[in-house]
Amino acid sequence: MKYNTIRLLSLLLLLIPLHAYSLNLDHMLDKGPLITINRDSHEEFESITTYALICAPVSYVWDTVLKIEDYAQHMPRMVKSEVVQRNAEDTEIIAEFELDTAINNTKYKLKYCIDANNRTITIYHYSGALKGSRWHWEFQAQGADTIIICTGGSKNLSLFIKAIDDRTQTITVGINIMSMLANINYIKERSELLYKAAQGVSKKVELSNPDGP
Numbered sequence: 001m002k003y004n005t006i007r008l009l010s011l012l013l014l015l016i017p018l019h020a021y022s023l024n025l026d027h028m029l030d031k032g033p034l035i036t037i038n039r040d041s042h043e044e045f046e047s048i049t050t051y052a053l054i055c056a057p058v059s060y061v062w063d064t065v066l067k068i069e070d071y072a073q074h075m076p077r078m079v080k081s082e083v084v085q086r087n088a089e090d091t092e093i094i095a096e097f098e099l100d101t102a103i104n105n106t107k108y109k110l111k112y113c114i115d116a117n118n119r120t121i122t123i124y125h126y127s128g129a130l131k132g133s134r135w136h137w138e139f140q141a142q143g144a145d146t147i148i149i150c151t152g153g154s155k156n157l158s159l160f161i162k163a164i165d166d167r168t169q170t171i172t173v174g175i176n177i178m179s180m181l182a183n184i185n186y187i188k189e190r191s192e193l194l195y196k197a198a199q200g201v202s203k204k205v206e207l208s209n210p211d212g213p
Helices: 025-030 058-066 068-074 159-164 170-208
Strands: 002-007 034-039 045-054 078-086 092-099 106-115 120-128 134-142 145-153
Touching: 025 045, 034 170, 045 170, 058 134, 058 145, 058 170, 068 078, 068 092, 068 170, 145 170, 159 170
Parallel strands: none
Antiparallel strands: 002 034, 034 045, 045 145, 078 092, 092 106, 106 120, 120 134, 134 145
């Protein structure tokens, strides 16, 4: 597997001589998310891996990702997002999505396999468009912050894109990067907003009760 490292924030190629100094991932993520493009032995696009720092506790980030019904209200171009099936243990969810895309809207269902103990979510294509797509999300507590690591990619975007894409799949890679940017931006902004709102409520309670009960 081959890796090309890209700074998502500016989408510029990031070339770092590893022998020059040790990498400080925390410092790098302070400046914005990072992404690697993963290719197979035939140089074909396989997946992307994204690293992002969210300034909110892991519980807020986890809840934001799984509050699927909120996506359509806050994410650009998301027309529909709803849970259509859920098992009793809350370890599997089937969700239906519709994206506003050129010519025809993209409609598909995804299966979420949730491991709350290890803070991981693996998402598989279930039906509709994007057949073969898959993502694996990991959530790591970093003090009061959270680091997200997501590996995966959207596959079989459309016959039109497949027809006009070049040998290195520039369009497919670009769409995956932009899609992940939208996801990360939503997760970051929503999680941090909810966390700040909760902190504000706590401070108001403290101020209204300075001497305790």
